[in-house]
Amino acid sequence: MRPSRSMSRRLLRNGLLAALSVSLFPLFALPAAQAIPVVIPAGADPSVIRGDDGLFYAFVTSDDWGDGQGMHNVAMFTSFDLVDWMFAGDAFDSRPGWHGDKGTWAPDVVAEDNGYAMYYSLGDDVNPCIGKASAPELIGPWTDLGRAVFCAKDVGIGGTIDPAVWDDGTTKTMYVGNFRGIYAIELNSDGTAPEGDPVQVADDRFEAPYIYERDGYYYLFVSAGNCCNGQRSAYRVLAGRSDSLTGPFLDRKGQDLNEGGGALVLAGSEQWGGPGHNTVVPDDAGDDWMVYHAIPRSSITLPSGAPNRKGMIDKITWVDGWPEVGDGSPTSTAPEVPLFDLPVHVSYAEKGVEGDIASGGDEFDVVVRIEAPADKAYSGNVWLQASMPDYSMTDPLTEPIAVDLEPGEVIEETFTYTVPGNSSQGIYRLFACAGPTTDEIVEYAAHVRVKSGGEETD
Numbered sequence: 001m002r003p004s005r006s007m008s009r010r011l012l013r014n015g016l017l018a019a020l021s022v023s024l025f026p027l028f029a030l031p032a033a034q035a036i037p038v039v040i041p042a043g044a045d046p047s048v049i050r051g052d053d054g055l056f057y058a059f060v061t062s063d064d065w066g067d068g069q070g071m072h073n074v075a076m077f078t079s080f081d082l083v084d085w086m087f088a089g090d091a092f093d094s095r096p097g098w099h100g101d102k103g104t105w106a107p108d109v110v111a112e113d114n115g116y117a118m119y120y121s122l123g124d125d126v127n128p129c130i131g132k133a134s135a136p137e138l139i140g141p142w143t144d145l146g147r148a149v150f151c152a153k154d155v156g157i158g159g160t161i162d163p164a165v166w167d168d169g170t171t172k173t174m175y176v177g178n179f180r181g182i183y184a185i186e187l188n189s190d191g192t193a194p195e196g197d198p199v200q201v202a203d204d205r206f207e208a209p210y211i212y213e214r215d216g217y218y219y220l221f222v223s224a225g226n227c228c229n230g231q232r233s234a235y236r237v238l239a240g241r242s243d244s245l246t247g248p249f250l251d252r253k254g255q256d257l258n259e260g261g262g263a264l265v266l267a268g269s270e271q272w273g274g275p276g277h278n279t280v281v282p283d284d285a286g287d288d289w290m291v292y293h294a295i296p297r298s299s300i301t302l303p304s305g306a307p308n309r310k311g312m313i314d315k316i317t318w319v320d321g322w323p324e325v326g327d328g329s330p331t332s333t334a335p336e337v338p339l340f341d342l343p344v345h346v347s348y349a350e351k352g353v354e355g356d357i358a359s360g361g362d363e364f365d366v367v368v369r370i371e372a373p374a375d376k377a378y379s380g381n382v383w384l385q386a387s388m389p390d391y392s393m394t395d396p397l398t399e400p401i402a403v404d405l406e407p408g409e410v411i412e413e414t415f416t417y418t419v420p421g422n423s424s425q426g427i428y429r430l431f432a433c434a435g436p437t438t439d440e441i442v443e444y445a446a447h448v449r450v451k452s453g454g455e456e457t458d
Helices: none
Strands: 047-050 056-059 071-079 086-092 104-112 115-122 129-135 164-167 172-176 182-187 199-202 206-214 217-224 236-242 263-266 272-282 288-296 310-319 322-324 345-348 363-371 378-387 401-405 410-418 426-435 443-446 450-452
Touching: 047 104, 047 272, 056 104, 071 104, 104 164, 164 206, 172 206, 182 206, 199 206, 199 217, 206 272, 217 272, 236 322, 263 272, 263 288, 263 322, 272 310, 345 426, 345 443, 363 378, 363 401, 363 426, 401 410
Parallel strands: 236 272
Antiparallel strands: 047 056, 056 071, 071 086, 104 115, 115 129, 164 172, 172 182, 182 199, 206 217, 217 236, 236 263, 272 288, 288 310, 310 322, 345 363, 363 410, 378 401, 378 426, 426 443, 426 450
């Protein structure tokens, strides 16, 4: 490997980027106690799907992040590697109005003929419903069905929220439930109405079902406890498995999830409370990763007062056919990260603590690490961009730096940034981008959000 080389660039961008410091997300090579979330500001109830373009798309519960943008109605994020995520807009401009002025939450996005379907929860405790929207591309535009797929009263069960759809190409089966039993319900061919009678597959201790197939078994992941009870939240993930989509789902002791069973997979820790509502995503190396939300105990609410549920990842190890996550607590598999067949990997060489405040004239060096895959060379460019307080992306903040790497070669490029004196207050994020041109990004690394403008804002 050649010695590292570096290049310094002065970034003076007319106030487009208000602040930058060495306070970066420490996801790589830090103890588990220091590991932090991947989807911010909020990533509750994540649904993750990989598109034909190779990007991962995450869809999360609607929340007011307290960012001055109002309600984010099913926020969307994109990532090349499940680690660094970029906000990509809201799926809906406003709440679907067919069931009153109700919030939308717990989306589940799946591929269907000619595009994608998003199932979501909407309603109240009396008659909660499942809605559906469709889009030709994962980024949208999303067109709502304009009515319920079904509501609790339609199918004769309570708790019809938290949809998860399994589509085997022949039939569609939806799993729903929150603390009134988990049920499997067959849908019609276009996924717009129930076709079969509900079959109970887990008892009333659970919500947030998710189905994953592996080695001839269907694994039913469920969450138990209260997701959002602050410091006292006992939310946790359990699992059972079956050779049938409708069960019985048994834990490793052979006990039915309908009769008190459930193998514990993930629970809270001293740093993180309420981990749950998970999905499972494989990487290109064949390893499985649990994507879920958890609440930092040091900051349990967002500025809006909503629960501060961050998006998290952890590696799943399969032991005798059963899923396990590290020591059973959030981020306990760090610093391991998913492996993907990308043309190049970019990251930040130094990462610190979130939330530093910067003012005009402050200067920072930012070191970007660029690594070619072990089996192939990479020739392209690296540059910096930023997302603004309204989440729009700036033009490149630097001229692209050309890099020409041998297989497995790692270099570092140093960018120096001077905070402009006319910057407005807000929260910004920096992205180190790589690609053939600034119009064709193939990887990026996300800098932590930084509060700026000389003083901290609420």
